[in-house]
Amino acid sequence: MKKIMILGAGIYQVPLIKTARKLGIYSIVVSIPGNYPGFELADKVYYENTTDYDKILEIAKEEQIDGVVTAGTDVAVITIGKVCDELNLCGLSFESAQIAANKLLMKSKYEEHGVRTAKFREIPLSADDVSYRVSDLSFPLIFKSVDSSGSRGIVRVDSEADFDAAIQNVKENTRSDYYIVEEFIEGEEFGAQAFVYRGEVTFILPHGDYVFKGDTGVPIGHFAPYELDASVIADAREQLTAAIHAMGLDNCAINADFILKDGKTYVLEIGGRSGATCLAELVSIYYDFDYYEKILQCALGENTVFECDSHAVPNASMLLMSSRDGTIREQTDKNPDNPNIYDVQFDHKPGDSVYKFHVGPHRIGHVITKGDTLKQAVDTLHEALKNIEIKVE
Ligand SMILES: Nc1ncnc2c1ncn2[C@@H]1O[C@H](COP(=O)(O)OP(=O)(O)O)[C@@H](O)[C@H]1O
Numbered sequence: 001m002k003k004i005m006i007l008g009a010g011i012y013q014v015p016l017i018k019t020a021r022k023l024g025i026y027s028i029v030v031s032i033p034g035n036y037p038g039f040e041l042a043d044k045v046y047y048e049n050t051t052d053y054d055k056i057l058e059i060a061k062e063e064q065i066d067g068v069v070t071a072g073t074d075v076a077v078i079t080i081g082k083v084c085d086e087l088n089l090c091g092l093s094f095e096s097a098q099i100a101a102n103k104l105l106m107k108s109k110y111e112e113h114g115v116r117t118a119k120f121r122e123i124p125l126s127a128d129d130v131s132y133r134v135s136d137l138s139f140p141l142i143f144k145s146v147d148s149s150g151s152r153g154i155v156r157v158d159s160e161a162d163f164d165a166a167i168q169n170v171k172e173n174t175r176s177d178y179y180i181v182e183e184f185i186e187g188e189e190f191g192a193q194a195f196v197y198r199g200e201v202t203f204i205l206p207h208g209d210y211v212f213k214g215d216t217g218v219p220i221g222h223f224a225p226y227e228l229d230a231s232v233i234a235d236a237r238e239q240l241t242a243a244i245h246a247m248g249l250d251n252c253a254i255n256a257d258f259i260l261k262d263g264k265t266y267v268l269e270i271g272g273r274s275g276a277t278c279l280a281e282l283v284s285i286y287y288d289f290d291y292y293e294k295i296l297q298c299a300l301g302e303n304t305v306f307e308c309d310s311h312a313v314p315n316a317s318m319l320l321m322s323s324r325d326g327t328i329r330e331q332t333d334k335n336p337d338n339p340n341i342y343d344v345q346f347d348h349k350p351g352d353s354v355y356k357f358h359v360g361p362h363r364i365g366h367v368i369t370k371g372d373t374l375k376q377a378v379d380t381l382h383e384a385l386k387n388i389e390i391k392v393e
């Protein structure tokens, strides 16, 4: 029996753990303790911090694992790189994982390899001549912590008067002694899921994003196909392929964020793992294969075949959210049987407390639909959402 180590026990790792079980793979789940749904599905559990790569490596050696993987989060990607390098497993390298986890390293690679990305400058946190250092960038600007995620330490700045507040925000959200300032690109955000395997990009699937406007945009759903001109899609593919190779990513899923401006794709950032918020499911439906299966096969070093040519099933998804803090009293799915409703998931049981939606982890479930056309998938999504009743008091 092969042994897979899965880093994380949260909602986005659960499908990986379930798929491992389905395939007869022994799953070792590692996560900090907490009320995480993945623990009870695992064959074996270690309560450790997944960013502590020396500790995780020690466990991986002891357990003689055949692969290590995660889904839907960047938290443990550096650890995956470390373990793969040390144990010669199939997955991204430590070096490429470090590049993916640092916005300065990532953007520098893009610049070096001619990948289209916002113009940027590296600034020491202690610098008192910021205006001079950014003088050849055009406003609006965006100040960024290099090592955070979820839009923490990321501030749009429209004039010099806002520099100090932005730098303060960066300081509160970084462990580094430098940050970056880049030009703000006014455009439309979209993304792509992709996979790089044995040096080749096996598929690229651009998708549209539904965004919740809180303090910053939070993705709450996705849809595919993303209907853009063929030339725009071709350009996005070219930029993404170049970015993957620039970062040295290989043998991993790819989660890419882009901004489209004047028909040109700018690469915002790329992660070496599959996306959250129903994005792995988006890939599975679109190509009619089980994406989690492919991710596991690749991580175990098995020959992995992506059949992407003959299918293109339109689909759409949306998170379920609460409009208030409170306790779930009742949750009912009143949808009639409909083959186009792919999945309705409640993350909690009645009695669990939940938060008013603000950031991704506040999700309380999701709905995923498909259709013969994108319109049908999206219409079905909106219909299906109306038939779900969740009472929070
Ligand atoms: N150069 C830019 N131009 C316009 N918007 C940007 C730019 N960089 C970041 N953003 C916005 O900030 C969000 C977070 O930035 P990102 O670099 O992806 O950091 P994080 O790792 O926190 O997701 C993006 O999704 C986008 O909305």
Ligand SMILES: [Mg+2]
Pocket: 150, 257, 269
């Ligand atoms: Mg991002």
